[in-house]
Amino acid sequence: MSYQVRKFVETPRNLAALVFVVGAVGTVIATRVPNPYTLTLPALLVVGAVLAVAVGNRTATLPRSAILSPELFGSVYMLTLTATVGAFVLSGYVRTFPVHLLTVGLYVLAGLSVLTLGSTRKQLGLVLLTGLFHRGTIYYASASQLGIDALLHNRWAAEIASTGTLAPLAAAETKYWYAPLYHVWTAGLTSALGISARDAAFIGVSAVVLLVPALVVYDLLGRAWSPEMGVIGSLLFVASDRPIALAAHTVTTSVGLVLFAVILYSTVRYLDSDEGSYQMAFVIGLTGLVLTHQLSLFITAVTVTSYLVFRSLWEGSLELRRIRLIAILGFAGMAQSLVTKDPGSSGTSESFFSVVLGNVMSAFEQGERAASVLPQSADYVITGSDSLSVLHVLGLGILFCLAIVGVVSWVRRSSEDGIRLAMAFGGVVVVINFFVFILPLIGISALLPYRWFSFMYVPLVMLAAPGLVALVSTVARGHRPGQWYALRAVLVVVVVVAPFSALMAWNYPGAADGPVMDDANGAFRISTTDGEVAAMDHTARYAGETPVYADWFISLYLERYFERPSGPYQVQYGERPATWDEPALFVDRPYAHTKHAGYMINYDGKWYTVYGAIPPTNPRASTVYTNGDVELTYGRQVIVSQD
Template sequence: MAGQPRGWRIDRVAAVVGAVVGVLGLPLRVVVTHLYADVLPPALILACLLYLLATRRTRPDAGLPTLPTVVLRLLPAAVFLALAAVVVLTTYYGRRTAPVLLLSGGVGTLVLIQILFARREDLRPVAVLVQLLALAAVVRLAALTTTAGVIGVDIWTHVELARAVHDAGTLDAMLEFPSRAQKYYTAPLYHLLVVTTSILARVPIRVALYLSLGVAMVFVPLVIYTTARLFIGPRWALAAAALYAISDQAVRWSLVLIPNSLSLVGFLVGLYLLVRIMMSRTPRDVVLLSVVIGANPLIHQVGAFVMFVFLASAVAVQLLLAADVPYRSDAMHDSTGVLLFQTGMMTFVWSITPYRGGRFLGVVSAQFAGRLRGSLGLFTLQERPTDAAAAEAAAGASGLIDTLVAYIDVSGFVLVVCVGILGSLYVLNGARASHATLTFVLSSVAMGTFALVIPLFGVDMFLPGRWFAFLYAPMAVLGVLGLAYLATSAHPRVATVCLLVVVVVFPATMLVAGDATRDAPPFSEHQLRFGYTESEVAGVHTVGAIVSADDPVWTDSPYATVFRRTDSHLAVQAAVTEDGRVAENRVVHRGYQTDGAPLFVRNGTVAVRRVGPRGACADRDVLYANGDVTLCVES
């Protein structure tokens, strides 16, 4: 243990303070027009009250309800039967429909039931892991294989970068791209992985991406499981793996396969190795962690910085424990050298990285200073920081359904926060505190600050939406520590209700959230779609071939980004008048603009605005049409 109690219960004090802060934060929604201001204070209050309730009870005589052995033996068959149905339905419809997503959530519930409500002698960790990996594979690969092209925005640029490196046989091909993409010249591991897979497997770049990084993302839950096993037994380690595997952010970066996804894999492996070093330092673990840390800046800048924040948290906890604040410390393994190596490697790589006419470190430092000087104050962010595009969509939406969808999108995250706070309070007890667990607590606070707090000051250059997948890892481990404590210390009825909420609500809401369904969102009029049909992809290339390069076209976002990032043609986000007409003279219309959630400029702001064929092509000649995409020009 890293610390022992000094005669007072810091965990109970923290729970009381947290509950008070949550109550004081309830009026925050008046000041901040931000959905998280509505849901996070109640989550904080609930977690603190549950913990205080558990600490006031002695260990209950009655345990949690368990399922009969015969039922547990049938559940794996039900899981694989349901997964087969998911595959069949996805193939039949050509995309993941709402019933498919709900069925996938039902499979997640069946897996969690086996984990949380099986008797110890009936729990089979290997069998559960196989089911969990099968669910992860079906959810991810079903989306990837039924989407034309790729899913996302930045990924189109990365596919083109990888293709250019493949064709030219040198990284110098990256320097021919716009200055913003040139930063990957010194962070090429993602592109080299895809190119190498393409060459060895003799497959196209897109298929190589899915065979390499796409498959690797399926096995990420195994890393979470092995990390959690360092803290707790198999049952709750399985729960941590399940919570992470079916979380919206884990699914998101398994669909949008960009360098951030690969850096997430590196971060999780580094997390596991660092915990091992904290608990029992061995030369092998130090060498492996050094390799991971050295590779991170060569993958992606955000992932490297997140790793830096986690290592800095580890060193900060180490210094506090060494000073006997707030616990008396036992022997610890020093993490300072690892942090210094990470800092040096990151600084060196960033100082030679070309970026927007300068070097990445200098340009970003100047931008950060400028953002701080130009910030007008607190609470400048008006919507969800997890997705700028979704924020724009929410800005133009109203009504009961829009509100319901917005709460569905964040409910899974709220559950993660709630159980994460519960686990954080649990490890704050001096008898349970350790260097590793306290590092998880501090790093969660630090990453949450970058993801949620700093954007409120108008500083979004840290790409806050990409932090959540990293944040979920320590939160999942802390969360199962909290749930385990609740299951053994709270009243059995209270614990059972809490676990049932996790079992039923978490999979259903996470797998239908907008971030987990970027290929084909179930609420198509309220959630942005970043996957494209065959007709839409064909339209991009055909329009680029028949329109003069000097003449831009206007269309919705995010469709316009595909034109630009594939270098097919210059496309601009169109403006829509009050009567629903597109104002520009060369318009690309697609069916999604009629019944989806396209983003247009209206009255100087970006908002969801549906435009029918008449609004786009009235009084214009049709130059090209393929049944879904139409190019209209003024005569």
């Protein structure tokens, strides 16, 4: 990188001005393509740039608070934790609002521990304990395994534990026969501990996907800044929505995030120390990804390559070690492409990259044609970013805002190592944002952008942590040291951490068992009630060959867990009324008549999945089963379609 470019970037005001311009451009784009992300993130980038300048040359260090003694603080935390457990149990293991509120209180106390407790081990312990408890309450707030994909993966794991072979994956003709690490790991824990696959997945996946990335963030920030900074970074990661979701909804991507964190950590440490053990960890992690999840490997390859490229550009050199790591990444991708096949609907098997390339080309071809779009309606919202609201993006926006302040704080330290890491991680975040936001903006979603979010949080929180600390130290130092000085620091932590953790833990991905912020159609729950599980079990046992229909979630649940073919509610746009050709069985649960239910509408020959209350059904249909919560009705039911 040229000297002039380096000098420009190393000037904090120039860096803040550059971000300000990017944010301003984003706000202009939002006027043409308005959605929760374009309306929120660019504006908070602008706010971050302004705050970065306002912070000035303050050193990002945390003051020590003497408001509470460590002993009293520990007592307050344990009382809050006990109250949360009590509220959860008394509510019948359902997360009511008091449970949500007390959980936010635990996160605030975990943040305040950095100001109160002298031991960083205790601080980190409280952060991890809070995160694990939070994830556990989400995980077990559902009558059955949370989610849809997790149902399938853990059913296979249970069958593998029972048979002692991979035959269940072979019988399912799934690509995971080639990449069975998640299923073998969960099955092994199931057999070794004598527990259910659901419990084994929590111990072996939920806990690990919390601990490993959080410890990676802690160690990298601890080395670059201080152990306290590492704790703050871990707190931001643990309290973030997508990492919470991946721990509560245990899928192969969860294991992918664990291995991603290991590989990224190994890359950074290998370049800094040149120790062969880190290169070995890099290879082992990649081998695990080849045997786990294709998209996770692709995301990891993009991230690590971006890190190596940006670091090399900043340093103006490309070492042999970096070329070696890129070559290993390429070999891993080639190996997975050759080994892991995705059975297609035509009966042929294709590699992951072939499938993705085909989807991308299809997206370009469709983009060249004038495609009709389902008309908007007050009764439904098409799935995607438009199905959410700004509230569900604000937490991520705050993280970006803190990251901008943090990057400038990294640069102000005038440390070559610090600036190098900041530029490399900043470049990584920019590249991931290209796949998450820019490609979907032009209509390309073949690379599943929503799967990239959790991976982006790892480098993002490492940039955001110094930003939070810089804000705290700036406000706290407005007065001389003393009780008021410490109180100001405490207030800033509370004012930032409380809304951040609430926005993250109460939104759609952060509260998978039932979002507190359920204002948007897309803020649906992926948990089940006892009545819903009983009705589905009855359907699987006694429906026979009768066609079965339900809302989108229940339809998939029947197929993934009970292996009972079913279909989602489907209506033809503009037809009054729409009917099925033959009598069918309908799973009618109360949630299907809320705006969060999913069903399908056919418009101009194309099927759209939408969120909205299921249209009313024929009242003359016979009720053949009810458990007080869910009904099964039978008949040639009529669904009133939408105009």
